Amino acid sequence: MKLATKLIHAGATPDPSTGAIMTPVFQTSTYVQEAPGVNKGYEYARSQNPTRKALEDAYAIIENAQYALAFSSGVAATDSVMKLLNPGDEVIAANDMYGGSYRLFTKVWERYNIKFIYTDTSNAANVQAAVTPNTKLIWVETPTNPLMNITDIEAVAAVAKKAGAWLCVDNTFASPYLQNPLDLGADIVMHSATKYLGGHSDVIQGCLMMNDATLREKLYFIQKSCGAVPGPQDCFLVLRGIKTLGVRMKAHCENGEKIAHWLRKHPKVSKVYWPGFEDNAGYAVAKKQMKGFGGMISFELKDGTEAEVKRVLSSTHLFSLAESLGGVESLINHPATMTHASIPREERIKNGLGDGLIRLSVGIEDADDLIADLQQAIG
Numbered sequence: 001m002k003l004a005t006k007l008i009h010a011g012a013t014p015d016p017s018t019g020a021i022m023t024p025v026f027q028t029s030t031y032v033q034e035a036p037g038v039n040k041g042y043e044y045a046r047s048q049n050p051t052r053k054a055l056e057d058a059y060a061i062i063e064n065a066q067y068a069l070a071f072s073s074g075v076a077a078t079d080s081v082m083k084l085l086n087p088g089d090e091v092i093a094a095n096d097m098y099g100g101s102y103r104l105f106t107k108v109w110e111r112y113n114i115k116f117i118y119t120d121t122s123n124a125a126n127v128q129a130a131v132t133p134n135t136k137l138i139w140v141e142t143p144t145n146p147l148m149n150i151t152d153i154e155a156v157a158a159v160a161k162k163a164g165a166w167l168c169v170d171n172t173f174a175s176p177y178l179q180n181p182l183d184l185g186a187d188i189v190m191h192s193a194t195k196y197l198g199g200h201s202d203v204i205q206g207c208l209m210m211n212d213a214t215l216r217e218k219l220y221f222i223q224k225s226c227g228a229v230p231g232p233q234d235c236f237l238v239l240r241g242i243k244t245l246g247v248r249m250k251a252h253c254e255n256g257e258k259i260a261h262w263l264r265k266h267p268k269v270s271k272v273y274w275p276g277f278e279d280n281a282g283y284a285v286a287k288k289q290m291k292g293f294g295g296m297i298s299f300e301l302k303d304g305t306e307a308e309v310k311r312v313l314s315s316t317h318l319f320s321l322a323e324s325l326g327g328v329e330s331l332i333n334h335p336a337t338m339t340h341a342s343i344p345r346e347e348r349i350k351n352g353l354g355d356g357l358i359r360l361s362v363g364i365e366d367a368d369d370l371i372a373d374l375q376q377a378i379g
C-alpha cells in the first residue's frame with residue numbers, strides 16, 4: 001500500500017459497537033471485568049486505552065515499524081528512551097539538537113550518572129571516534145533544529161551496530177512522510193507528534209516506533225510504569241492529524257522550497273539554512289534519505305544587530321512569533337532567546353547557532369502571501 005493511502009487508513013477500524021468511522025474518544029480510566037482476570041484486553045487506562053491503541057497502530061504503520069508507543073509529549077518519549085540505560089552507560093548525542101533534549105540530558109540524566117558525549121554526527125567518523133565499551137545509545141536528529149544539518153542515518157546505524165548500541169533518531173523535522181529511519185537501520189524512531197504529526201498546533205504528544213519485540217517490551221514497561229501516557233482526546237486529535245499528513249507535507253515542501261530560494265536572493269539576507277540547496281554540505285545525504293526537504297528554514301540577516309533582528313521578528317503578520325513548528329500556520333522564532341535559550345550561550349555559538357539566527361516554520365498558506373509578508377518585514 002502506498003503512503004498516501006496508509007495515512008488515511010492506518011489504525012482505523014470502524015467502532016464495533018456502533019460502526020462509527022472515527023475511533024471514539026474512550027474517556028475512561030478503567031474497564032469493567034466479567035470476573036477477576038477476565039477482561040477484553042483492557043484493565044486500566046494507564047496501561048491500555050482503545051483510542052491510544054488505534055493511534056499506536058497508526059504510528060507503527062506510517063513509520064514502517066512493527067510497534068509504536070504514544071507518550072504525553074516528545075520529551076516524555078525521549079525520557080523513556082533514557083530509562084533503558086543504567087548508571088555508567090554512555091550516550092553519543094548530536095551537538096546540534098532540540099534544546100529540550102539537551103536540557104533533559106544535561107540537567108536530568110547526567111545526575112543519574114549517564115555520560116553524554118556530544119559530537120557533530122553529520123560525519124559518521126566523529127560518532128565512531130566517540131564510541132567506548134560503555135556506549136549504549138546514539139541519539140541523532142536529522143535535519144537538526146535549527147541549523148538543518150544532515151546526518152547519514154545508514155552510516156551511523158552501521159557504527160551503532162558495530163558498537164552494540166541502540167540508534168535512536170529524532171525524526172520530528174522530517175516527519176514519517178519524508179524519512180523513515182527504521183528502514184535505514186535505526187533501532188528507535190522518536191517524534192514530537194506536537195509538530196507535523198498533529199499538524200494543527202492543538203496538542204502536545206510524543207511517540208516511539210521500533211521493530212524489535214524485546215525493545216518494545218522494555219519501552220512498554222517504562223510507559224506503563226512511569227506513566228507518561230497521552231489522554232484519549234489528544235490521541236484522537238493526532239489520529240485526525242495523521243490523515244492529512246501527506247497533503248500537508250507536500251504543501252510544506254513546496255512553500256519551503258519557494259521561500260528558501262527567495263530568501264537566498266534577498267540582498268539583506270546573508271545565509272539561508274535549508275537542506276535542499278545543492279551546495280549544502282548535507283545535500284547528497286538528504287537527497288538519498290529524504291523524499292523532500294520540508295518546510296523548516298533558518299536564516300541570518302546581513303545586519304545581525306539585536307535591534308534589527310528584533311525588528312524583523314516583530315514585523316511579520318502571517319508568520320506568528322512563537323515557539324513550536326509543523327502546524328498549518330507559519331511561525332517565526334528566535335532560537336537564541338526562545339526554543340534554544342536553555343543551551344548556554346558559548347555552547348550555542350560554538351555549534352554555529354548565533355544570536356542573529358531566525359527560524360521559520362513555513363505553513364501551508366499561499367506561498368506568494370508568505371513571501372510578501374517576509375518582504376515587508378525584512379524590508
Ligand SMILES: *Cc1c(COP(=O)(O)O)cnc(C)c1O
Pocket residue numbers: 073074075076098100101141145170172173191192193194195204205206
Ligand atoms: C518539539 C521537539 C521536541 C520535544 O517535543 P515536545 O512535544 O515539545 O515535548 C523534540 N525534538 C524536536 C526536534 C522538537 O522539535
